[in-house]
Amino acid sequence: MLRLALAVFAVQAGFHAFTASLPVALSRAGVADPEIGLIVGTAALIQIPAAFVVGVLIDRVGGIRSFTAGGLAYLAGCAILLLPGVEPGGPVAPFLVARCFQGIGMAAILPAALSLVPRLVAPARRGFGLAFVGSAHNLTLVIIPPVSLAVLALTSLHGVATVALAAVIAGLAVLRLVPLRFASSGDESVEGAPADVARRRLGFAFRPSWARLIAIDLLFIIHWGVIVAFMPQRAEAAGADIGLFFVADGIAVLLVRVPTGWMADRVRPVFLVLGGLLATACAVVLLIGPTTTPLLVLAGSLTGLGGGLVITPLLIELSRRSRSADRGSAFSLFSAANAAALAVGSIGGALVVATWGFPAAMVGTFAAIAVAAMLTASDRGLRRAPVAPRQGEGVAAA
Secondary structure, three states: OHHHHHHHHHHOHHHHOOOOHHHHHHHHOOOOHHHHHHHHHHHHHHHHHHHHHHHHHHHHHOHHHHHHHHHHHHHHHHHHHOOOOOOOOOOOHHHHHHHHHHHHHHHHHHHHHHHHHHHOEOHHHHHHHHHHHHHHHHHHHHHHHHHHHHHHHHOOHHHHHHHHHHHHHHHHHHHHOOOOOOOOOOOOOOOOOOOOOOEEEOOEEEOHHHHHHHHHHHHHHHHHHHHHHHHHHHHHHHOOOHHHHHHHHHHHHHHHHHHHHHHHOOOOHHHHHHHHHHHHHHHHHHHHOOOOHHHHHHHHHHHHHHHHHHHHHHHHHHHHOOOOOOHHHHHHHHHHHHHHHHHHHHHHHHHHHHHHOHHHHHHHHHHHHHHHHHHHHHOOHHHOOOOOOOOOOOEOOO
8 A cells, every 4th residue: 555655656746747837837938828728727638538548448457557557648748848849938739748648647547546445455444545545646746846846946847857757757666566465356345335237338337326426526626727727827926935835735635634534434424525615615715815925825725624625535435336347437537527627727717817817717616616515415425424444454565
């Protein structure tokens, strides 16, 4: 489990090394906000169809090979940004192609890693296991964006791509050099788990019980698409430190996510999800006002708290409503929802920002969070009391 988490942390640098540095580099080169939103949002746009392909791939060839394919896509994206002549303010095409590969990588890495967790932990410990691996992704978001901004200041976007390339190679080596040891198939009897085989179309599985969970996630994540695409340059123009926002967000997620996984094994998920949505809504309200560094730190802490409380219970419930044969499709659909939300926030948000300004886009994300809260309260599965773990159940060695 530890090696899987380390691999996720390192490989995800192939995406998050550009979360803050790319918008800042483009803005400094005089690229307009709508164009920045298009470039940034391309990764999320590509992630949507890629997630469906990845879902089939995970179900057919397994999580480890799918994880490797995602890492190779990240390497391709970094290589394109390292080509001579690829500079911010220059031709847009190389950036769009690089973001396409980054979107493919993002579609593969986390779903592939999460699909392995039920085979590494006992059923009653899935909350902790999913939270532990997910926190590795969040740790990347804490460390890599500030590091990438420092590298950008010292060198260039080429330097950022070089650091990301090295991190991805290291992450793939951690996972592949020594095989993981699986304790089970992940199909142990769990209360409320489906007994039937999921229906497939074109190889992709889907269960109706997943739909509301996916919708909640999609509506919740829209705010992040707006923030990632437009907050870095907005903060820089106001003299605020956007790096501290990502640090605060990531630290809050790290502090909350594993305890949330522990609580999700013991507390009704609805309480955790609604609490996370409330925290995120408060952050959105703060970001509507003038941008200052203390405000960004507070808002980042709230978005991190919200993300930690919302995502883990949804992943646990999605795992409970699936089987190992279709869990890759379930987690990939979750990834597609994240991508769709980021695309709505970044590309769709570009139209709103250009017409009515950044505050109007944030108001729209507040409305989406409110709808997510209504869906959460109406889902019976999220109101279910979790099964208490039996003594002796724990995490398998990796």
